[in-house]
Amino acid sequence: MNALLTLPIVLPIVGAALSIVAGRSRAAQRAISISVLVAMTVISIVLLVRVDRDGVTAVQAGGWPAPLGVTLVADRFSAMMLVVASMMLLAVLVYAIGQPGAERHHVGFQSVYLVLAAGVSLSFLTGDMFNLFVAFEMMLTASYVLMTLGGRADQIRSGMTYVVISLLASALFVTTLALIYAATGTVNMADLAGRMTELPEGVRSAFSVLLLVVFGIKAAIFPLFFWLPDAYPTAPSPVTAVFAGLLTKVGVYAIVRTQTLLFTPDSRSATLILVAAGLTMVVGVLGAIAQGDVKRILSFNIVSHIGFMMMGLGLFTVAGLAAAVFYTVHHIVAKTSMFLAGGLIEHVGGSGRLNRLGGMVRTAPVVAVLFLIPALSLAGVPPLSGFVAKLALVDAGVTQRSYVIVAVAILVSLLTLFSMMKIWSGVFWSPADEEPEVRSRVVGPLGGPMLMVVPTTVLVALGVAMGLAGAPIWALSQRAATDLLDPGNYIRAVLRP
């Protein structure tokens, strides 16, 4: 059991080191990365099955007992996130290998990508606040490099915003940790859960809001989202896909984890989260409608959908949290496949701007289908996974009598559909407004290289499967939500002598 928890973190780091050593041979690098990520996916699936059967598992790194050493913990929620994350990392890596671009031109791509993978797994598995900071830094530092691969002027311009805002969040995180340590004398999450209750209420809610801000910057919730739509579109397509799928969701994971484990939910923090969620949804989708570029529309849509996950958290019920967990899983899959399809659009059309693209339903029908399915899923059209997720959220909201947020959520879903159809009509349906600078490439029957189309297809199929056969995943989300709202098992598993 120990190995199951440590391997998803250790394997990618070792792989990254080996990848640097094997820098001369791109084939060897690819073999290393793919085998590491395949192993990570298998391990995380085994971990999820074991955790679902036996309950929360914890490992004390280096054998130091709980409040002192670094603890690795896996409960249902973190194991689920780990499974989805490693699947996405694998699919996007295959796509990156197939795409003539970043991966071929940069020796360091594979190793940096693996460091990112290690950072993501560590964020999901750690049970220690300071270790969470380190995990974030691993992930973010790798993301800085991946985002600015190529060093173009626009990448540097928006990468700078991204790095500066992330660093500011990190400094704030360290500050918050210092204050928490001064007040409680521990940074172990399970230990903190107990010590927090001894603090005065004002101090506790200050910590709650500070952590919400720190993770809110990473998760891009309103009003801390402005960096995201600028930064993401400039990165190479596969990199944007993995950022869109995973990085913001790591922030959401951290918010859900800390708000449920460390703080007892009260009506004030619930209202705060719900208001932030509603504003995030509305502002994100309005931003998406105003844009004229495929990747920018999709980036604003990420912001909007983070709001849905926060809404599930803000309800603080089993149904609400289960919906948030399911929504997060659905969104990771749908968004990653959308960005991969967006990359295919750029590959075929030679541009990402709506007014330079057009008529691709005829020139690249496969890409059109690969785009349309996750687009409809994101908007919540039945029977796709987005419908299940949104239905669950709305249901949970109505049960809680939070009608305002439910109305906002439904309205925003409609607007999401509108923004998706804007891409659909601009890129696939209508003819191009302007003469394209780059003529559409002659494409094969697939609409792109095999290695780009296949991973996208697999992810789209996964999304469809989650909608059609979503019952087991929904049941799992409900069990995960029950664990989240009753953290007793988590605390006992960590602090057990």
Added chain:
Amino acid sequence: MSVTLAATAAALFAIGTYLLLQRALTRVIIGLAILSHGANVLMMASHRRGVPPIVGKGDPSTFSDPLPQAFALTAIVISFGVTTFLLAMAYRSWVLTHDDVVQDDLEDRLIGRGGIADKEVADEREIHDEAVRERR
């Protein structure tokens, strides 16, 4: 928490925030470095003070708490690494634009130019011009 450390941290936060709000990249970077120093000082201020924590030399109850020191060291190393990366980015920005100032966001400008407000202004001017022409 000693007043000196708290005041130092406060001053570093203030200076860091001020520099972070400037448009020159070098100032932003220095601001971030100072800001993370502020966080580290605060981290050091958060622990129990005492004699150096060496096992076997003295009574453990008089030891200073080594954990925040380890935290601060880790945070220093991380911010050192990322600051280096930022400097490399700033240099790249200077190579590309020969300017140390953050560039305007072109996409925002584009949307601003094509926005409804601008169209309204243009429409009004057109109607006004037409009216003037008719009067003549």
